[in-house]
Amino acid sequence: MQVLKPGGLANEGAAIELRSIDKSFGAVHAVRDVSMRIDAGRITGIVGENGAGKSTLMSILYGLYRADAGEILVGGAPLQMDSPRDAIAHGIGMVHQHFMLIDSFTVLENLVLGAEGGPLLAGGMAAARAELERLGREYGLWVDPDALVADLSVGEQQRVEILKVLFRGARILVLDEPSAVLTPQETEQLFRILTTLKERGVTVVLITHKLREIMATTDQVYVMRQGAIVASRATRDTNPEELAELMVGRKVLTRLDKAPARHGEVVLRTDHLSLVDARGVTLLQDIGLEVRAGEIVGIAGVSGNGQTELLQILSGIRTPSAGTVEVGGRVFDSAHPATPAEMRALGLAHVPEDRLRQGMVGAFSASETAILGYHEDAPFTNNYLLDGPAVGEHCADLMQRFDVRPRAPGLRSSSFSGGNQQKLVLAREMDQAPKVLLVGQPTRGVDIGAIEFIHRELVKSRDAGCAVLVVSVELEEILSLADRILVMFAGRIVGEVAPAEANERQLGLMMAGAQAAA
Amino acid sequence: MSTSRRPLPVWADIILLPLINIALAFIVVGIIVEIIGVDPFQALGLLVTGAVGSSESIGYTLYYATNFIFTGLAVSVAFHAGLFNIGGEGQAYIGGLGCGLAILAFDRFLPAWLLVPIAIAAAALFGAAWAAVPAWLQASRGSHIVITTIMFNFVASALMVYLMVNVLIAPGSMTPQSRGFAPSAALPVLLGSTLNLSIALALACCVAVWIFLWHTSWGYALRTMGHNPAAAVYAGTNLKRMTMLAMCLSGALAGLVSVNELMGVQHRILLDFQAGYGFAGIAVALMGRSHPLGVVLAALLFGALQQGGAELSFDIPGITREMVVVIQGLVILFSGALEHLPRPWLQAVLARRP
Numbered sequence: 001m002q003v004l005k006p007g008g009l010a011n012e013g014a015a016i017e018l019r020s021i022d023k024s025f026g027a028v029h030a031v032r033d034v035s036m037r038i039d040a041g042r043i044t045g046i047v048g049e050n051g052a053g054k055s056t057l058m059s060i061l062y063g064l065y066r067a068d069a070g071e072i073l074v075g076g077a078p079l080q081m082d083s084p085r086d087a088i089a090h091g092i093g094m095v096h097q098h099f100m101l102i103d104s105f106t107v108l109e110n111l112v113l114g115a116e117g118g119p120l121l122a123g124g125m126a127a128a129r130a131e132l133e134r135l136g137r138e139y140g141l142w143v144d145p146d147a148l149v150a151d152l153s154v155g156e157q158q159r160v161e162i163l164k165v166l167f168r169g170a171r172i173l174v175l176d177e178p179s180a181v182l183t184p185q186e187t188e189q190l191f192r193i194l195t196t197l198k199e200r201g202v203t204v205v206l207i208t209h210k211l212r213e214i215m216a217t218t219d220q221v222y223v224m225r226q227g228a229i230v231a232s233r234a235t236r237d238t239n240p241e242e243l244a245e246l247m248v249g250r251k252v253l254t255r256l257d258k259a260p261a262r263h264g265e266v267v268l269r270t271d272h273l274s275l276v277d278a279r280g281v282t283l284l285q286d287i288g289l290e291v292r293a294g295e296i297v298g299i300a301g302v303s304g305n306g307q308t309e310l311l312q313i314l315s316g317i318r319t320p321s322a323g324t325v326e327v328g329g330r331v332f333d334s335a336h337p338a339t340p341a342e343m344r345a346l347g348l349a350h351v352p353e354d355r356l357r358q359g360m361v362g363a364f365s366a367s368e369t370a371i372l373g374y375h376e377d378a379p380f381t382n383n384y385l386l387d388g389p390a391v392g393e394h395c396a397d398l399m400q401r402f403d404v405r406p407r408a409p410g411l412r413s414s415s416f417s418g419g420n421q422q423k424l425v426l427a428r429e430m431d432q433a434p435k436v437l438l439v440g441q442p443t444r445g446v447d448i449g450a451i452e453f454i455h456r457e458l459v460k461s462r463d464a465g466c467a468v469l470v471v472s473v474e475l476e477e478i479l480s481l482a483d484r485i486l487v488m489f490a491g492r493i494v495g496e497v498a499p500a501e502a503n504e505r506q507l508g509l510m511m512a513g514a515q516a517a518a
Numbered sequence: 519m520s521t522s523r524r525p526l527p528v529w530a531d532i533i534l535l536p537l538i539n540i541a542l543a544f545i546v547v548g549i550i551v552e553i554i555g556v557d558p559f560q561a562l563g564l565l566v567t568g569a570v571g572s573s574e575s576i577g578y579t580l581y582y583a584t585n586f587i588f589t590g591l592a593v594s595v596a597f598h599a600g601l602f603n604i605g606g607e608g609q610a611y612i613g614g615l616g617c618g619l620a621i622l623a624f625d626r627f628l629p630a631w632l633l634v635p636i637a638i639a640a641a642a643l644f645g646a647a648w649a650a651v652p653a654w655l656q657a658s659r660g661s662h663i664v665i666t667t668i669m670f671n672f673v674a675s676a677l678m679v680y681l682m683v684n685v686l687i688a689p690g691s692m693t694p695q696s697r698g699f700a701p702s703a704a705l706p707v708l709l710g711s712t713l714n715l716s717i718a719l720a721l722a723c724c725v726a727v728w729i730f731l732w733h734t735s736w737g738y739a740l741r742t743m744g745h746n747p748a749a750a751v752y753a754g755t756n757l758k759r760m761t762m763l764a765m766c767l768s769g770a771l772a773g774l775v776s777v778n779e780l781m782g783v784q785h786r787i788l789l790d791f792q793a794g795y796g797f798a799g800i801a802v803a804l805m806g807r808s809h810p811l812g813v814v815l816a817a818l819l820f821g822a823l824q825q826g827g828a829e830l831s832f833d834i835p836g837i838t839r840e841m842v843v844v845i846q847g848l849v850i851l852f853s854g855a856l857e858h859l860p861r862p863w864l865q866a867v868l869a870r871r872p
Contacts, residue, residue, distance in 0.1 A: 317751055341754030350752070358752045361745045372742065373753040381735040388733070 014076070015040040015172050015203040016061065016092075021070035023056060030056045031067070032227040038172075043194060043204040045214040045235070048224035049247055049447035054207045057224070058174050062094045063087040074172075093170025095161045097177045103150040107143050107160050108132065111167050128167070135166050140196050155186035162193065172203040179213055183302045184475060184508040191217050209247075209448065211240040212476075223247055248449045256452075258459045261483040264293030267467045268314070268348075268436045273323035275309050275491075283309045284491045287323070291436065296458065296468040298482025298499075300475060302511050306491035307471045308353060311440050314469070315350040316343035328435055344373055346436075349429035351422075353440030353471065359425040362414030366404075367395035369413040370428050402427035403453065419450035426454060430461055437461055437468045443477060455481055475504050489513040526865060536805055536812075536853055538860045540819065543852035547845050556836045568829025569822035575829070577711025583814075583821030584713075584778045585792075587720040589799025590817050591727050592771035594808035598731055599764035600744035605652060605667025606772040607796025608674030609645040613773020614780050615678065616644025618686075618696060618787035621780075625700035633702050638719070638777055645773015646766040648674060653765030657758035663765070671796070682789055696787040705782045714782030716774075723771060724810035730767075740764055772796060801850040804857065816853075823849065 016038040023031040031053045038044045048054045059065045061072065063081035071078050074090045081087055087094070101110050112121075112128045129145055136142040143152070143159050152160070158178065165173060175194075179187040194204050194217055206218060214221050215235065223231040223246040231246045268291040275284035284306045291297045301307055312318035314325060316338035324333045328346045332338040343350075352358035360369040371380045371391055379390045395409035402423045404416070413421065422443070429437065442458065443451040458481060462468050472478050478485055478499075485497045487510040495510050526535065548558035569579050589606045596603035603609075620640035624633055652666035682694035689697075705714040731737040743750040743760050750757060779791040802820055806812030827842030852859070 315752070339754060339756075340752060344754060352752060357746070358748045361742055361749050363745045364742075368738070371738075372749060375738045375753065376735045384734045384736060386733050386735055386738060 013039050015074070017071075017073040017076075018057075018061070019071040019073065021057065021060060021067045021072070023060060023065060023067050030227050031060070034070070034224075034227075034229050036222055036229060036232075038203060038205055039220060040203050041198060041201050042219040043198055043206060043217050045206045045208065045218035045221040046224060047209060047211065047214055047221060047243060047247055049209060049449065052224040052247070053227040054224055055176060056227075058094070058176060058205070058207060061087065062092060062174065088168050088170070091169060091171040092174065093165030093168060093172065094174045095158070095165060095176065095178060097180055099157050099161055101149045101157060101160060104148065106146050106148055107152075107163075108145040110149055110160060111145075111164055115168060131167060132163065135163055139166070139193065139200060141166075141193060153186070155182055155189060158182070158186075158190065159193070166202075171201070172205070173197065174205045174207070176207045177209070178206070179208065179210060183511060184504060185512055187213070211243050214243065215240060225249055244448055248447075250449075256455050256459065256480045259463070261295040261462065263295055264465060264467075266290045266292050267328055268469065269326040270314070271324045271326070273310075273313065273325065274321050275306075275313065275318070276321045282491055284313070284320070287493055289486060289493065291467040291469050293435070293465050293467050294462060295483045296462050296470055296481055298478040298485045299469065299471045299488055300478045300485055300507055300511060301471075301473070301488035303473045305488045305511075307440070307488055309491075310488070311350070311353065311438055311471060314343075314438055315348065315352075316340040340373070347432075347434050348436040348438065349432055349434035351426055351429050351437070351439040351442065353444070355421055355425050356414075360413050360421060362412070364413050365410050366399070366413050366416065366424060367392045367409035370395040370398055370409070370424060372428065374428070374432065398424065398427040398431060402457070417447075418445035419447045422446050422454065423450060426457065430457065433464070434461075434466055437466050438471075439468065440471045441474075442470060442472060442481075443474065451477075475507055479504070479507075487511055526861070526868065530864065530868060531807065533815075535857070535861065535864060536807075536816070538864065539805075539853040539857055540849060542856075542860070543849045546852075547848050550844065550848075551837070551841075554836055554841075556834055561830060561834065561837065564830050564833050565823075565826035567826075568833075569826030573709050574711050575825060577709030577713040579818070579821045579825040580709075580717055581711060581713040581778070581783075581821070582824040583817040584717045584720045585775050585795040586798060586802045586817035586820045587717075587724065587814060588774045588778070589772055589795050590802030590806055590813040591720075591723055591799075591810065592768045593799045593803035594806070594810070594813055595727060595731070595740075595771065596764055596768040597803060597808045598744045599740045599760065600747065601653075601656070601761065601764055601768075602664050603649065603667055603765065603768045603772075604664055604800065605649060605670050605769070605796070606799045607792060607794075608667070608671035609648045609769040609772035610775035610792035610796050611671075611674045611678055612648040613641040613645030613769075614776030614787060614791060615681065616647075616773065617641035617776040617780055618699075621699045621703045622686075622696060622787075625703050628702070630702040634705070634781070637703060637781060638774070641773045641776045642770035643773075646770040649765040649769025649772070650762060653762050656765075657761040678789060682787065686787055688786075694789055699781070699785045703781055704785055705777070707782070712783045714778065716778040716782050719774065719777060721814070723774065724814055727771075728810045736763070772799070798846075801854050805850075805853040819849070820846070 014037050018034055018036040021031055021034045034057060046054050056065065060067045063083045063086050066082065072081055073079065079090060108125060108128055111132060112124055132145050141159055141163055143156055143163065149157060149160065178190060182190060197204060208214060218235045221233050221235050221238065221243065222229050223243060225247060270287050270289050273284060273287040276282050287310060299307055309318065313320050317340055319337040320334055322334060324331050325338065327343060327348055330346060356362060360372060371394065375381060380387060392409050396407065398404065399407045399409065404420050404423045404427065416424065439458065442454050446454065458468055458470065470481055479502060482499055485499055485502055486493050487495045487497065487507060489511060490513060497507065551558045551561050568575060570576050589610065592606050593603055617637050617640050620637045621633065624636060648670060652663050652670055655661040655666050656663040686696045687694050705716055707714050731741060739750065739755045740760055740763065742753060743755060743757060747757060775792050775795055780787060784791060798820060802813055802816045806816035823846050827845060831837050831839050831842050
């Protein structure tokens with residue numbers, strides 16, 4: 001780390017200065033009087049829970065929103081940011097969490113998109129190719145210019161996004177939750193790239209809610225809570241515990257306290273389970289697993305290695321090509337497939353990986369979402385007629401017990417924050433006192449405070465004798481929750497590890513397929 | 519922090535916004551009418567008196583609205599299931615075949631209290647059956663329902679021409695019409711116009727659709743499928759069965775147009791009695807936000823335009839039938855295709871005054 005004296009540099013050292021930025025959306029005060037100084041040539045982190053105002057603040061900086069009050073200074077001069085074009089013109093580039101690439105275009109074509117340099121492509125493309133090579137050399141960011149984006153790994157796609165921004169001449173790079181979609185190895189690579197960028201004089205702003213990343217990469221960190229900056233620290237003078245407490249506003253247990261599991265009998269078992277899709281691609285191969293009552297089994301793996309399909313089969317949504325699934329003594333196979341309704345009737349509850357796409361209906365009220373899958377059961381339905389008051393009371397009760405905010409059963413499900421949506425779905429599934437609980441990505445897009453709560457509830461379920469199967473791409477989560485860890489890679493279970501003996505590096509290698517346990 | 523603005527309150531969404539859309543449409547209509555040399559205020563006056571000026575004209579307006587309610591509801595039910603039923607036209611036509619066949623078969627010996635329910639049931643059943651085929655093709659073969667329902671309109675049309683010309687034509691007649699129904703199949707007429715008791719059936723259907731969609735577990739599953747098919751599968755809904763159910767209900771509602779047209783007005787089967795109502799139902803459903811109450815309001819507007827427009831073209835030579843179609847088209851354009859045009863502005867205005 002190069003040591004710059006922080007004091008006495010005045011404007012010379014500040015790439016961006018925000019002064020008293022304020023922004024409201026209707027009644028919601030999203031950003032409150034935020035002042036911030038982003039030093040040139042360093043990595044500045046902004047941490048905060050979902051909804052703390054980080055993304056809104058960066059959108060103001062990038063010209064997507066206009067601030068209600070306050071000033072933005074870039075390189076010491078006050079600026080009016082009316083659109084992203086202004087931001088780009090002043091050397092500010094943004095890498096979004098969701099990539100904005102065209103899959104069927106090559107890397108080079110994506111790069112010149114919007115900067116074609118004239119009606120004929122050829123000249124612009126040649127210049128772009130030269131520039132891409134220069135950037136690759138200078139920043140160690142090599143990507144094959146002629147590869148189709150669709151063929152690239154997620155980490156490489158992100159590199160293309162960064163290249164796109166540099167290509168447009170950005171000297172200030174804003175990254176919004178960049179590691180959300182990466183494996184641990186890809187994340188490390190990303191951090192090496194960021195460090196190289198810094199050494200070459202690029203200013204980096206990193207928005208994240210993962211404290212480990214803040215500690216590993218940044219020089220300076222700002223903590224946001226409820227729209228305001230609650231603290232700023234030099235990274236070397238702080239620690240994750242302090243930052244977590246600042247983010248949430250109270251002490252947070254980063255380690256989960258749980259008693260050893262009391263194993264009961266096997267309630268969920270699969271045997272030689274395989275899945276081949278319509279194109280002949282093998283998605284799952286020879287999956288054999290057992291989950292006992294009273295234990296949490298964690299499945300670790302980079303997303304897209306068959307976990308999604310496994311959950312679909314176990315919950316009855318998809319039919320396996322071969323093999324059997326046994327739930328509570330009933331055996332299903334490809335000739336006698338289960339349906340989601342049958343599985344639910346057997347006491348299997350399922351919190352799907354993608355709550356917005358599967359677990360809820362955004363346009364429905366929270367109380368309607370709270371009966372999804374149980375809508376034909378008493379007390380919600382009698383003689384085909386929905387009992388509106390009973391449905392409403394049920395939802396109010398769930399909201400009370402699982403601390404879903406705001407406590408408004410009539411509010412549209414999509415209006416709740418991610419964490420509260422997740423708590424609602426989890427509440428619905430746990431409320432049925434299931435024998436088997438399948439949970440996909442229990443805390444995806446969920447705040448630290450809510451993560452702690454969700455983890456405790458899952459352990460509570462386990463202690464009540466439920467067999468819990470957790471699929472997560474967050475290694476830390478698997479390590480703290482699971483009593484046994486299975487690692488999936490390329491549609492197979494490549495190993496089983498006891499959490500006490502596991503470490504992230506070894507698991508990361510297994511997840512990447514480098515080291516299959518014999 | 520979400521990037522979208524606060525959604526409009528319900529009353530603004532289903533009443534205020536459509537009213538603004540209609541006002542915009544009428545401003546454009548006024549400009550066009552001015553260009554062809556007619557005083558727009560005089561034309562508007564004639565349109566309004568033509569639609570609601572006397573009890574007779576109100577009767578005609580309501581008679582047209584009855585058809586629009588049936589087809590608007592038909593499109594709405596399918597729409598809530600995420601299905602775009604363009605086949606209301608054909609389903610209404612074949613519904614008329616069922617209605618007419620039932621009456622022709624039984625009107626000589628069944629009393630009215632038995633004949634009328636049977637004919638209504640037959641209309642619904644035939645309409646449902648005509649929608650069931652595209653529904654089945656969608657559910658089991660993945661053939662897109664928009665394409666198949668459009669095709670089925672043509673098939674229905676060809677089938678009816680064949681049947682009317684070769685099979686059902688009254689003996690000795692030169693026009694392709696069936697023999698007249700017995701008086702026991704006629705619905706009571708109201709307000710000295712073509713308005714008849716089928717409007718009560720239409721309103722009953724509105725209530726039934728409202729109860730079904732929002733107060734039964736099947737309606738819940740149907741709406742789940744429409745908003746989020748993946749969530750419906752997750753919830754244990756059989757999508758094929760639900761697709762069939764939604765389309766059959768939709769087809770049955772469209773089929774009921776024939777109750778108004780054949781049992782209320784024409785008293786025989788004839789060609790093209792349903793002309794245009796099936797398609798207009800799409801606009802009615804769009805404008806009515808696929809809600810039964812909205813459908814009734816939109817149907818009243820379309821009925822008034824139909825009736826007032828007819829009077830208008832009768833009274834002012836400069837305004838032809840085609841001009842009336844242009845007026846209807848503009849209303850559909852502004853309240854259907856451009857319905858969201860004033861929305862951001864309205865949201866901004868309402869956000870300022872909470």
